[in-house]
Amino acid sequence: MAINIHPMLDFTRCILCGCATATPTPVWLDAIRVLSRYNQVAAGAHESRRISFGYCYCLPTPWQSRHCVDIPSGRFFVLHEQCWRYARKKLYPSGKPNLKELYEILCELPPSRVTDDDGACIDPAYSGPSQYYPCREQSxxxxxxxxxxxxxxxxxxxxxxxxxxxxxxxxxxxxxxxxxxxxxxxxxxxxxxxxxxxxxxxxxxxxxxxxxxxxxxxxxxxxxxxxxxxxxxxxxxxxxxxxxxxxxxxxxxxxIGNKFETTIKVWEVVQWIKDVIAARTGLHAAPLWFSGRALQHYHNDSCATGRRVERAKVSPSLVKIGVTMVSSKTVHERDKFWPRWKVFDTETDILAVELISKEHEDITLGTRNKKSKNICPRNLDKAMDAYYRQQNIRNKNKKAAPESPFDGNGVRVLFNAKPEDFNGFRIRYFNEKISSLGVLWKNIAYSFHNQPQAFGFDANDECVFDIGMQMQDVVEVVATFEVRHSQPLTLCSL
Known part of the structure; x- marks a missing residue:
């Protein structure tokens, strides 16, 4: 049975690495397999010609991405041949793969990237298809x-x-x-x-x-x-x-630079699949949803300097949570058509999360800028209101660009977080990092009209995920940081 895959309507990126398929160069991107739910058979695309593509000469929109909110609309998954061989060797080193089980697990694999305004997938590690390196093992x-x-x-x-x-x-x-x-x-x-x-x-x-x-x-x-x-x-x-x-x-x-970027992505997915398989046999507890992979041991430091995972136990004597936030490079320009300032390339970097206790030593995740100004959420909220008013001011003669509270050395927001009040975090996830963060409190009925505060913003202010992580008890905080621009560390997951 042939499976017709339409590049415009179907999910045409590799489910394991998220990279494109049906791309002329390099060749490895177009050597694929398909894992189907109909007969649970992984068929080689170019060996048996069992898979036919509905190619379009003029694509009106870019490729679909693995990084959508829902699972693929088609009842199959596309995998690069390189990624498939790597995953098969890791998951089933001495036997035939259980394709039905693998398909069911991949259905639980959520998106790990986002798309830009035009719907194109954002691959920050690559400048173009020629920069894509295949998933492989080196001796x-x-x-x-x-x-x-x-x-x-x-x-x-x-x-x-x-x-x-x-x-x-x-x-x-x-x-x-x-x-x-x-x-x-x-x-x-x-x-x-x-x-x-x-x-x-x-x-x-x-x-x-x-x-x-x-x-x-x-x-x-x-x-x-x-x-x-x-x-x-x-x-x-x-x-x-x-x-x-x-x-x-x-x-x-x-x-090695980004030569192993694809391999590391697939390796992390494979480790998660291994844990899911082990949990299904009753040998281990089920792992967290894949988006919470920062909590897993296999998602540790990528290198000595760069992405790293930091953990901290929450003390019973916790009184405050400090969040150090600073603006990246901000470009302001007077709008030609409206009497206001336009803001370009503005985003907030979260450099550190502090757990401040009464009886124990304070714990800092990330790197705090000691020159940041201490501020409470209420005063920061007022400063943000003033900033937005200044952005939309109609005084055409005003020459000074508006100044964000996060500009310069940034701010250190001190949230009240006593154990009887602290209930989790609200995070707003933008382009592969958290740019906005707030604290949830117990005994507060949050609603559409009464949302918890989350401070910070992104360049386009288009949030990919807005999550209220409301928990009964917060035992440990796990944060993933990575180097971005000139800042030492930036929070990319929590």
């Missing part, structure tokens, strides 16, 4: 090609680590074995920061076992765990060599 030899020795540290770093001495360093009292245990528990970016303030921790930096641990499933480079475990068909003869330089391998993996 250790391929990674280390051209890297024979670990580069020498900079002169400033050598001087700092050799001459620095901290007499109050508590790690001096610990034997090397315990220091290694401590380092193994830390994300790489925290360890690299720790060795700057503790000279004795620099010894772990040269420990080969520590760097090998960076490739376990729950750590920075978990998507490369197959190299350490040797569970792939690739030639891994070097794995038996005790002289393998894992620090050099880690360094090489940090230089």
């Amino acid at each position: 250790l030899e391929e990674f280390l090609q051209g890297d024979k020795e670990f580069p020498e540290p900079s002169s400033s770093m050598m001087e700092k680590t050799s001459s620095f001495y901290n007499p109050t360093d508590p790690f001096r009292r610990l034997p090397l074995e315990i220091r290694e245990k401590v380092a193994l528990l830390l994300p790489s970016h925290e360890f690299l920061a720790l060795r700057r303030v503790s000279r004795v921790m620099s010894a772990v930096f040269h420990d080969n076992f520590f760097w090998k641990s960076r490739f376990r499933r729950d750590t920075d480079c978990g998507y490369l765990d197959y190299i350490v475990c040797g569970v792939t068909g690739l030639d891994q003869s070097e794995l038996q060599n005790q002289n393998t330089d894992w620090r050099l391998f880690y360094h090489a993996s940090m230089k």
Whole structure:
């Protein structure tokens, strides 16, 4: 039975990676399989010609995207051949895939990207189809090609680590074995920061076992765990060599840029599918919905500097939640047709979320700007009203552009959050990040006319998801941050 797929009406992006199909170049984007609910058969598109496409010479609108709110309208899923082979090897390494089960699980996979005003999918990691790299596994030899020795540290770093001495360093009292245990528990970016303030921790930096641990499933480079475990068909003869330089391998993996962007996306989806399959057999509890993947262990640091997941337990003595917010670059222009200012490229970056307690030490997720102005929600609400009035002011002679409360060093919004009142967060999710955040309180009847406050905005002010995460008890806060523009960290999921 042939399956006719129309690029305008059907869901034509790969359900695993979200990238386009039926694209002339590169070739791997157009080598696809289809997983159908009718006969549960994955058929090769160009091998058996069982799949026919309804090509259009003039496409009136861009490709449909995986990143829609609903599941695909067609009763099938399109997968790149490369993504399918990768997923099949990971999910069913020693047996025939259960296609019916896989189809049912993929129906639960929600969107992970958004579209722009024209409906085109936004792929921030790629500048064009020629920049798309296929989902694939690389051998250790391929990674280390051209890297024979670990580069020498900079002169400033050598001087700092050799001459620095901290007499109050508590790690001096610990034997090397315990220091290694401590380092193994830390994300790489925290360890690299720790060795700057503790000279004795620099010894772990040269420990080969520590760097090998960076490739376990729950750590920075978990998507490369197959190299350490040797569970792939690739030639891994070097794995038996005790002289393998894992620090050099880690360094090489940090230089791959976006070449593994597609692989990492598919790897995360596959780990989630694995957990769903395990839950169906009764071996484990069911994982969270895939949009909550930041809570999963497999979605950890992508690299030492960049996206990372931070967690914090909520103290019973919690009194306030501080949110540091700052404007990205803002461009104002006087409207030619209306007597007001137009705003371009304006969005809010959330740099930090603080849990402020009465009896315990305050916990900060992200990086707080200490120069940010402290402000309460009520006063920020007034400042925002004044900002919007200034935007629409009809004084044609006014030359100064309106100033947002988030401009400059930004603000540190202090929300009341006592345990008896705190009930969760309201988040407004824009282009793959949270630009607006607020706090929910108990015993308040929220409605369409009485919505909880959420401060911050995006360039187009078009929200993709507006979610009120109302919970009975908040035990832990998990935030995913990543580097954006000149800001050190920006909240992209909560």
